[in-house]
Amino acid sequence: MKLKKLVLLCSLVLGLVPLSKGQNIRGSSHDFTTKTQYNTTGELCIVCHAPHGTDPTAVPLWNHNITSQIFSTYIGYKFPTRGGLSITQPDGASKLCLSCHDGVSAINQFGGMMQGTSAAPQPLTTNDRMGTDLTNDHPISFVYNTTLALLDGQLHDPSTTPSSLGGTIATDMLDINSKLQCPSCHEVHDQTISKFLKMSNSASALCLTCHAK
Amino acid sequence: MRFKSLLIASSIALGVTQLCYGQAGTIVGSKHDFSLSNNTWNFTSPISSYIQGQICRPCHAPHNTNSGSSWTFDNAGTFGPLWDHSQSSANYTIYSQGYNFWKEGGTTIGQPDGTSKLCLSCHDGTVALANFRTYTTGTTTMANFDGGAANLGTDLSTTHPISFTYNQALATIDHKIWDPTTTPSGVHSGTIETDMLENDKVQCNSCHDPHNGAGVTHLLIKSNVGSALCFTCHKL
Numbered sequence: 001m002k003l004k005k006l007v008l009l010c011s012l013v014l015g016l017v018p019l020s021k022g023q024n025i026r027g028s029s030h031d032f033t034t035k036t037q038y039n040t041t042g043e044l045c046i047v048c049h050a051p052h053g054t055d056p057t058a059v060p061l062w063n064h065n066i067t068s069q070i071f072s073t074y075i076g077y078k079f080p081t082r083g084g085l086s087i088t089q090p091d092g093a094s095k096l097c098l099s100c101h102d103g104v105s106a107i108n109q110f111g112g113m114m115q116g117t118s119a120a121p122q123p124l125t126t127n128d129r130m131g132t133d134l135t136n137d138h139p140i141s142f143v144y145n146t147t148l149a150l151l152d153g154q155l156h157d158p159s160t161t162p163s164s165l166g167g168t169i170a171t172d173m174l175d176i177n178s179k180l181q182c183p184s185c186h187e188v189h190d191q192t193i194s195k196f197l198k199m200s201n202s203a204s205a206l207c208l209t210c211h212a213k
Numbered sequence: 214m215r216f217k218s219l220l221i222a223s224s225i226a227l228g229v230t231q232l233c234y235g236q237a238g239t240i241v242g243s244k245h246d247f248s249l250s251n252n253t254w255n256f257t258s259p260i261s262s263y264i265q266g267q268i269c270r271p272c273h274a275p276h277n278t279n280s281g282s283s284w285t286f287d288n289a290g291t292f293g294p295l296w297d298h299s300q301s302s303a304n305y306t307i308y309s310q311g312y313n314f315w316k317e318g319g320t321t322i323g324q325p326d327g328t329s330k331l332c333l334s335c336h337d338g339t340v341a342l343a344n345f346r347t348y349t350t351g352t353t354t355m356a357n358f359d360g361g362a363a364n365l366g367t368d369l370s371t372t373h374p375i376s377f378t379y380n381q382a383l384a385t386i387d388h389k390i391w392d393p394t395t396t397p398s399g400v401h402s403g404t405i406e407t408d409m410l411e412n413d414k415v416q417c418n419s420c421h422d423p424h425n426g427a428g429v430t431h432l433l434i435k436s437n438v439g440s441a442l443c444f445t446c447h448k449l
Contacts, residue, residue, distance in 0.1 A: 025449045026439070033439050044440035045447075051373040051420065052365060059310035061373060189389075189449040 028191035029128075038108030038116035047110050048096070058096055065109035067099040069132045074139035085148070087139045092175050094140045097182040103129030144169075144180045144210070154212050163209060164199060173198070173209070238428020240268060244363070245423055245432065247271050254342045254353035264346075271345045272298050272331070272423075299344040300334045303367045308374040322377045329375045332417040338364040379415045379446070380406075389448050399445060400427075400435050409434065409445070 025031060025044065032039045032047040039047055050063035058066060073087040090098055100107045106121035108114055116122060123129075130137055142148075149155040158169035158178070165172040173184040182188075185206060186196045193199065199206050207213075240246055247255045248266045256265050264270050274297040307322050325333055334340050336355050343351025355364035365372060384392045391405065398408035409419045420442060422434045429436045437443065 026444075042438045043443075045443045046440070052371070054371040056371050061310070061371065 024192045025189045028196070030188060030191065030196070036117065038122050040116060047107075050111060062096060063110050064096070064099050065105060066095060067102050067105045069098070069102050069104050071098070071102070072133045072135050074135055074137065076139055085142055087142055090134070090141045092141060092177065092179055092181050093183050094181040097186075097188070098130065100124050101128060101130050103131050138185075140181055140184075141179055143178050144174060145178050156210055156212050158210070161209075164205070169210060238422075238425040240424045243425035243428075243432065245425060251359070252342075254351060254358070257343075259348045259350050260343055260346075270297070271342065272296065274346065296331060297345050298331070298334050299340050299349070300330060301337050301340045303333070303337050303339050305333075305337070306368040306370045308370055308372065310370065322374050325369070325376045327376060327411050327414060327416050328418055329416040332421075332423070333365070336363060336365050337367050339367065373420075375416055375419075376414055378413050379410060380413050390446050391448050393446070396445075399441070405446060 026033075031044055033042060033044045035047075046063060048064050049061045051061065055062040055066065071090055073089065075087070099105050101124060103124050105123060106114065107124050108116040108118075108122045114121065134140070144155070144158050146157050146159050149157045156169065158174060161169050163169045163172035170178060173180070175181050175183070183198070185198055187193075187198045188196060190196065193201075197206060199209070201207065242249075246268055247270075248268050250256075252266075255267070255271060273295045275295065278295045278297040305324055307324065309322070335342055338354050338356035338361070340354065341351025342353050342355070342358060355361065356366070358364075369375070379390070379393055381392050381394050384390050393405035393410060393413075396405050397403075398405050400408045402408075406413065410416075411418065418434070420434055421432045423432060425432050427433060427435050431437075433442055435442055435445075443449075
């Protein structure tokens with residue numbers, strides 16, 4: 001808290017708005033204004049969000065078609081052997097990410113229709129696609145709470161461990177249901193740090209935020 | 214200042230007087246030009262023949278406004294000038310999905326108020342477009358006009374929140390929105406607060422100019438190319 005105040009004070013002194021996050025979606029890989037093959041609207045946000053008439057099942061103001069794929073999920077050895085939870089189908093924000101990054105869903109399907117220069121579905125073909133086999137990806141969409149940390153023994157308690165982003169792991173990195181999701185590690189709107197990471201992973205700092213190794 | 218003068222001089226030289234913040238558009242020919250023939254509701258009974266096909270009259274009148282019936286707002290100008298269209302009495306489902314709103318202790322959102330109520334008196338689809346002045350028997354609503362393209366309905370849960378206070382305090386809670394008191398709007402020469410908010414609240418007319426002053430699609434207050442309108446407030 002002391003550091004935060006100091007940063008705030010310095011910012012005020014310098015006349016700067018405290019920027020815990022930059023405004024860096026423009027020019028990033030998520031700057032869809034340049035992706036005219038599948039987005040001819042000239043707008044950036046519209047691929048994912050719209051101001052009106054959005055999908056009532058997804059937040060916030062979700063405008064992209066949501067993946068209907070069934071995913072193979074992670075089978076981590078700690079989860080069954082230590083009485084932890086099994087990993088269910090992706091939900092929450094992760095499902096929204098996978099609506100493009102599953103490599104199957106049409107990235108050009110938003111606003112209720114196929115967009116872009118061709119009406120044909122355009123699935124993601126780059127290395128950014130996870131595919132529908134998530135067994136080789138870090139688990140997502142599971143509750144990460146004090147109970148799990150105690151069961152595991154090698155996870156920090158999310159409710160008390162600082163995230164380095166200002167609050168705790170729970171407040172800064174988990175969703176409203178205390179679940180770890182794609183946005184736990186990735187900041188979809190900011191590519192200041194490579195791979196849209198939420199914080200630097202120099203010396204694996206991001207991994208070690210949760211993993212007590 | 215020197216640069217600004219140069220800009221103005223250049224503009225005059227080029228005959229471009231609307232480069233900076235001038236009115237580039239007009240209601241004439243816009244979606245709100247109710248004199249266009251597609252607005253059949255504005256050319257038929259119950260509207261008196263002498264005011265049929267007017268552009269302004271469905272919303273405003275020069276005299277004796279708000280004389281229709283059981284309208285709930287006052288005549289003190291609170292709801293905009295000389296308002297004359299019948300209001301909706303709908304109860305709305307309100308936006309509640311915002312990350313910052315539920316997680317970061319931000320503002321709660323109540324029923325629409327301010328000028329948003331005026332927009333919704335057509336755009337919620339419950340009040341006939343022709344129900345202005347003393348008319349009450351119109352049948353065309355936003356729900357059945359133009360295929361319902363501009364009909365929001367009464368479920369606003371999937372629409373960007375409106376009628377909430379967007380002030381410096383909110384921008385402090387939510388670090389992904391700009392401080393409205395210091396951030397230029399790019400709409401006129403003022404800030405978000407002075408140019409886009411109404412008593413510090415986001416309303417429909419924060420993003421839309423019903424009179425098409427900017428002359429851009431969807432009656433936006435300024436162009437949203439590159440999502441520039443979104444990024445005026447959203448620090449992303």
